[in-house]
Amino acid sequence: MTTESKKTPLYDWHVSQGANMALFGGYSMPLWYPAGVKTEHLNVITHAGIFDTSHMAVVTIKGNGSLNLLQKCISKDLQACIGLKKAPLSSGRSVYGVFLNDNGEVIDDAIVSQAGENDYIVVVNAGMGSMISQLLMDNNETDDVVITDLTDQLGKMDVQGPLSARILSHVIKDADKVFNRFPYFSFKGHFDAGVSCEEPVLLNDGTPVLLSRTGYTGEFGFEIFVEKEHTVKLWELILNAGSSMGLIPCGLAARDSLRAGAGLPLSHQDIGPWPFINNPWTFVLSYNEDQSGFSKKFTGDQALLSQKDADFTYAFAGYDPRKITTEGAEVYLSSDENKSIGKVLTCATDMAVGRHDEKIFSIASLDRPENFKPRGLSCGFIKVNTSLIEGQSLIIKDDRRKIKVVVVSDIRPDRTARRPIKEMLL
Amino acid sequence: MKEINELKLPEDVRYSKDHEWAKSNGETIRIGVDDYAQDQLGDIVFVGMPEVGDKFGKDEVFGSVESVKAVADLFMPVGGEVAAINTALEDAPELVNQSPYGVGWMIEIKVDNSSELEELMTKEAYLAVLQGE
Secondary structure, X not given: OOOOOEOOOOHHHHHHOOOEEEEEOOEEEEEEOOOOHHHHHHHHHHOEEEEEOOOOEEEEEEOXXXXXXXXXXXXXXXXXXXXXXXXXOOOOEEEEEEEEOOOOEEEEEEEEEXXXXXXEEEEEOOOOHHHHHHHHHHHOOOOOOEEEEOOXXXXXXXXXXXXXXHHHOOOEOOHHHHHXXXXXXXXXXXXXXXXOOOOOEEEOOOOEEEEEOOOOOOOOEEEEEEEHHHHHHHHHHHHHHHHHHOEEEEXXXXXXXXXXXXXXOOEOOOEOOOEOOOOOOHHHOOEOOOOOOEOOOOOOHHHHHOOOOOOEEEEEEOOOOOOOOOOOOEEEEOOEOOOOOXXXXXXXXXXXXXXXXXXXXXXXXXXXXXXXXXXOEEEEEEEEOOOOOOOOEEEEEOOOOEEEXXXXXXXXXXXXXXXXXXXXXX | OOOHHHOOOOOOOEEOOOOEEEEEOOOOEEEEEOHHHHHHHOOEXXXXXXXXXXXXXXXXXXXXXXXXXXXXXXXXXXXXXXXXXXXXXXXXXXXXXXXXXXXXXXXXXXEXXXXXXXXXXXXXXXXXXXXXX
């Protein structure tokens, strides 16, 4: 059986620019453009890149009972999730969480944004819109909640990199006002012209967009949502505005190497149908203070609390750019190369980093060694059957080669995602 | 990705089905990957090389190229002994993308059987293969 691949509104643009296209999540997407993935990866760290992410799915949840429904379905406690004081999610704020099944296994990850009281926008992965909508409907117990799957009805693009705000200030109205007070994981405006916003975000021609200070690269930047018909126009407006500041289009290959170096999981690869514990991302679980339980009830909570022998997921970094293919790859303690302790989930090369005296530096590190020209480091995630500590030396092997790697708590240093927006507009 | 008519396929080298090229330098034969291979692979971040003196038969694996997308084996288009390797690729593997037939060459070999070079494809024959792929 063959299934036709889906196309985003930017498909023709990608092809006309000579992009190397590949199938991802059912969509024909650009892997890289003629500049090449290394240039694209580095450019996001030094300047900015724009990614077509229209393949991702948006689901809206509105009406009385929306908060209760989401509280039941998602791992994060929306009543206690913002800042160190764990304030409730409020309008204009977003959180990252996972949808679990009764066994505590991941169905998908998501960013939940609150547009208003009992009014939420949930962004999930390509092809997951209908499944997550159905999951929400199955859990819904009131008649007041309206769940809408907007799959393929919106355009979405991510502008990522330190110059993102400066570039976008040329395409949006009253940019000074929009960019005043815009913390990480907050958003302004709405893609739906019918929604009245306290702080709308409009293009210079009046087109409304939802501008969100989030992304999937670890770098400062934005995700932008717009009605489908305006996608190509917005893409070209941003590229024109940004070309003099070094903005280039970037494909999924750079997106993958950037997110791996930033320690971000890929749903269905690094998190998936196994219990969501013992991994670097358990901050999305609404643990109570002493971690003996959760601050709310949600699907999968009991399964997680009763897990006894679940695997452990760790980030790793290698010593040079060489990767292994993850299919069938095994993990060994460097002291015992005979007994596999687990599998490799992701193995990518972050081309912006290198080691100097065992410490990892990035091309963006202010304290990088003189004449630092990194060749890149392999990095990613492993899932093993035993608890490991940071610094543990490992061997990962595929049928072609073995490489030495080490368990790390972080990979690419000096990322910009959380930098205050004021600094990024100077 | 390049269209077939955009590929640089010089007339003065011979091509293998594995997308390598070979060219006689008189005493030795120089080998590299062609424009099609480097374009398919994308940015090359590492080239795994043999050592001078290693011997390989025709179609044997002599090294690997690693791009962001994949690791690909390098196959000997003709059999022989490695006489030289391009050490510049150690620090600048991107030369393979920038100049696959020039400074991005990979190894030079002393051939066992010089007729093997003649058996490789001309540009025209290779183009026909690519158009069939």
